[in-house]
Amino acid sequence: MSLFICPKCKEQLNKTANALVCKNGHSFDVARQGYVNLLMPNKRHSVSPGDSREMVLSRRRFLEGGKYEIFSDKLNEIVAVLSANSQKTTIIDCGCGEGYYDGRLCEQLDKLKINYELFGFDISKEAVKAAAGKYKQISLAVASTFDIPVKENTADIALAIFSPMVEKEFCRILKPNGYLIYAVPGVRHLMGLKEAVYDEPYENTKKDTMYNGFRLTDRCSATGAITVSGEEAVDLFKMTPYYYKTELSAIDKIRLKGEIETEIQFDFLVYKKEERKSNENI
Numbered sequence: 001m002s003l004f005i006c007p008k009c010k011e012q013l014n015k016t017a018n019a020l021v022c023k024n025g026h027s028f029d030v031a032r033q034g035y036v037n038l039l040m041p042n043k044r045h046s047v048s049p050g051d052s053r054e055m056v057l058s059r060r061r062f063l064e065g066g067k068y069e070i071f072s073d074k075l076n077e078i079v080a081v082l083s084a085n086s087q088k089t090t091i092i093d094c095g096c097g098e099g100y101y102d103g104r105l106c107e108q109l110d111k112l113k114i115n116y117e118l119f120g121f122d123i124s125k126e127a128v129k130a131a132a133g134k135y136k137q138i139s140l141a142v143a144s145t146f147d148i149p150v151k152e153n154t155a156d157i158a159l160a161i162f163s164p165m166v167e168k169e170f171c172r173i174l175k176p177n178g179y180l181i182y183a184v185p186g187v188r189h190l191m192g193l194k195e196a197v198y199d200e201p202y203e204n205t206k207k208d209t210m211y212n213g214f215r216l217t218d219r220c221s222a223t224g225a226i227t228v229s230g231e232e233a234v235d236l237f238k239m240t241p242y243y244y245k246t247e248l249s250a251i252d253k254i255r256l257k258g259e260i261e262t263e264i265q266f267d268f269l270v271y272k273k274e275e276r277k278s279n280e281n282i
């Protein structure tokens with residue numbers, strides 16, 4: 001059995017030799033790398049949405065350089081605390097990218113002898129392919145956060161690291177009392193890098209913290225300073241949403257700037273799924 005459900009009819013998918021198949025005969029091939037593509041055509045996105053292969057490779061290069069390790073360590077710490085007393089923790093990473101955070105999370109949970117299963121999905125096929133090629137212990141699918149191919153009440157912990165907040169879907173897939181770990185850029189995240197590109201860089205806006213169906217139970221930050229230069233600085237810039245809106249000449253500016261020192265900051269918001277009260281209108 002797989003944890004994933006059929007994106008067409010929402011029935012459980014079962015594993016056969018090379019595919020996942022539902023009882024209505026919808027079949028999804030398991031790719032050579034071990035992932036399955038469950039993304040349905042949708043007006044919301046293009047035919048191959050999400051990061052391109054080039055973007056995925058630059059993200060992997062940057063992350064494996066270790067300069068975001070403090071964020072990965074903080075995430076591991078939070079997950080370890082939340083899963084410490086459970087017999088088995090089902091974790092779903094909504095927007096797993098090329099798998100860096102999940103790979104390190106598995107290592108840490110193994111080290112702590114915590115029993116878990118980890119599922120991840122991302123809308124970028126190239127990202128999922130890269131994740132599946134490297135991290136064999138994670139079950140991976142191409143899918144959208146707006147239509148998560150998982151049954152209701154499945155996850156003990158859902159991760160949304162710089163992913164869109166889709167509270168309805170996150171609430172649906174979490175078990176009662178399950179947790180959502182939502183990581184967002186801190187106010188001054190990458191300020192130094194932005195100063196290298198823009199004349200008047202803006203701080204990030206502080207995100208809302210109230211979401212339907214959730215109660216905020218913890219909030220913490222991981223903050224540091226890093227120095228990047230040349231291609232590494234460009235790789236980092238490519239990971240940001242600004243990249244799409246910035247002229248190529250600005251990218252050259254970063255490449256040629258020499259050493260750029262920048263603050264980095266992730267805010268981790270931890271939410272508990274709220275039990276719906278019986279007298280509450282649905």
Ligand SMILES: [Zn+2]
Pocket residue numbers: 006007008009010011022023024025026
């Ligand atoms: Zn089906």
